[in-house]
Amino acid sequence: MILADLGADVVRVDRPGGQQLGRPDASDPMLRGRRRVDANLKTESGRETVLGLVRHADVLMEGYRPGVAERLGVGPAECLAVNPCLVYARATGWGQTGPLAHRAGHDINYMSVTGALNAIGRADECPPPPLNLVGDYGGGSMLLLAGVLAALWNAGRSGQGQVVDAAMVDGVSLLSQKIWSWMAQGLWTDEREANFIDGYAPWYRTYACADGKFMAVGAIEPRFYDQLLRGLGLAGEALPPQRDQSGYPVLAKRFEQVFATRTRDEWAAVFAGLDACTTPVLSWHEAPHHPHLAERQAIVTAHGATQVAPAPRFSRTPAGLPDPMSDPVDVDDVLTGWEGGLDERA
Numbered sequence: 001m002i003l004a005d006l007g008a009d010v011v012r013v014d015r016p017g018g019q020q021l022g023r024p025d026a027s028d029p030m031l032r033g034r035r036r037v038d039a040n041l042k043t044e045s046g047r048e049t050v051l052g053l054v055r056h057a058d059v060l061m062e063g064y065r066p067g068v069a070e071r072l073g074v075g076p077a078e079c080l081a082v083n084p085c086l087v088y089a090r091a092t093g094w095g096q097t098g099p100l101a102h103r104a105g106h107d108i109n110y111m112s113v114t115g116a117l118n119a120i121g122r123a124d125e126c127p128p129p130p131l132n133l134v135g136d137y138g139g140g141s142m143l144l145l146a147g148v149l150a151a152l153w154n155a156g157r158s159g160q161g162q163v164v165d166a167a168m169v170d171g172v173s174l175l176s177q178k179i180w181s182w183m184a185q186g187l188w189t190d191e192r193e194a195n196f197i198d199g200y201a202p203w204y205r206t207y208a209c210a211d212g213k214f215m216a217v218g219a220i221e222p223r224f225y226d227q228l229l230r231g232l233g234l235a236g237e238a239l240p241p242q243r244d245q246s247g248y249p250v251l252a253k254r255f256e257q258v259f260a261t262r263t264r265d266e267w268a269a270v271f272a273g274l275d276a277c278t279t280p281v282l283s284w285h286e287a288p289h290h291p292h293l294a295e296r297q298a299i300v301t302a303h304g305a306t307q308v309a310p311a312p313r314f315s316r317t318p319a320g321l322p323d324p325m326s327d328p329v330d331v332d333d334v335l336t337g338w339e340g341g342l343d344e345r346a
Contacts, residue, residue: 002145003059004033005310005319011057011334012036012325013050029307033322037331041072049331054079054086056338058155059148061089066096076163086161087151091144093135095167107135110168115190116176123193139171196220202252203228203242206281213264214281215271217255227276231267232258 004010012031016038037053039046051074054060060079062069069075069090076088090096093105108129111117116134121127144166155161182188188195199205203219219228225242229235232255239254240247259267268280282290288299288306300309303324310319 001030001032001034002141002310003148004322007317007319008059009338010034011053013039013053014328016040027304027324029303029305029324031325032303032307033325035326035329035334037334038328039331041074047073050074051078051082052331052335053338055082056335057083057086058152059087059089061091061144061148063091066092066101080161084161085155085159087148087155087164088161089144089148089151089164089166091140091166091168093140093168095170096165100169105168107132107168110135110139110172114169114172114176115179116172118190119179119192119195119198121192122199123191127192134175135168135172139173139175140166140168143168143171143174200248202248202255205252207255207259209259209262209264209267211263211265215259215264215267216279216281218277220277224275224277227274228278231271231274231276231278234258 010033012034014036037049039049041047041050054074060074062074064072070077079086079088092101093110094100094103108117111130111134117127117130119127120130144164147164147166151162151164179188182195183190193199195201197204203217203225206214206216208214217228219225222242226235229237229239234254237254240250242251262270264280267278271278287293288301293299297309298311299306300321301307302321307321309321313319
């Protein structure tokens with residue numbers, strides 16, 4: 001989706017009659033910005049369809065378990081044989097090698113073995129599943145995207161393609177590098193809710209308001225912390241110093257008491273004029289209407305669905321919102337365009 005957002009001509013190869021999680025049609029905004037062709041890779045004609053596309057493509061991306069693409073006849077050897085400049089990008093949970101390479105898994109599993117999942121949540125509770133943003137998307141898709149762009153850059157200069165092995169378990173570890181850095185410096189403990197950004201510090205956590213909704217506080221630096229106290233009406237009150245960990249329980253209890261006296265939106269209004277790193281916790285339905293997101297049009301309604309606008313933003317080549325995914329198209333139509341306009345393609 002992101003490659004299509006940024007101007008790539010993306011063609012999705014679907015198994016005829018295949019199903020997917022969610023709406024199996026073009027109305028799914030995750031499928032925006034691409035054409036699709038049908039091909040049964042278990043048939044010779046299906047393999048030829050894919051290899052015909054590969055011959056003129058810059059990138060092929062696949063998400064099978066290791067060895068499946070090879071058995072289907074569209075592995076790296078076959079594809080690079082017809083297009084030596086191809087970037088063959090492989091997205092998996094566990095990677096192409098290792099004891100778990102052929103095992104199933106999901107976001108929560110990739111997080112669990114890296115240490116990241118154990119670090120999230122309250123000390124006296126089970127670690128909560130943090131949606132699937134860390135492994136699937138941050139550690140998976142974004143890692144693959146970075147690899148694809150780097151390999152494309154190299155292929156344009158060397159004339160040689162290569163295989164990109166993007167494993168979600170590697171990506172989660174990569175995203176955790178700052179924690180490993182803090183541990184190396186003796187600034188992080190392996191206990192949950194015992195570190196300054198995991199809910200232990202009273203100035204970096206969420207607080208319940210009078211209406212049962214929440215405010216998020218991230219007032220790490222002293223100047224922002226001073227603004228937090230000002231907004232809460234505690235600037236002149238005798239409180240433990242911000243960094244005195246022995247005083248954390250006192251600070252947390254006092255902040256809880258004060259936040260509970262007003263609704264979330266009342267507190268949002270108070271902190272709207274303060275640089276206190278204190279913001280309302282919004283729902284998915286509320287987020288598009290937040291003044292900042294609304295002005296930037298970060299979340300838009302288009303083609304019958306609310307969806308996120310393309311990012312990042314470019315000064316010379318801004319990205320518009322792509323159209324929904326097409327109905328199946330004839331592969332010859334795709335190849336005609338690719339064969340005739342390679343130099344003009346984004």
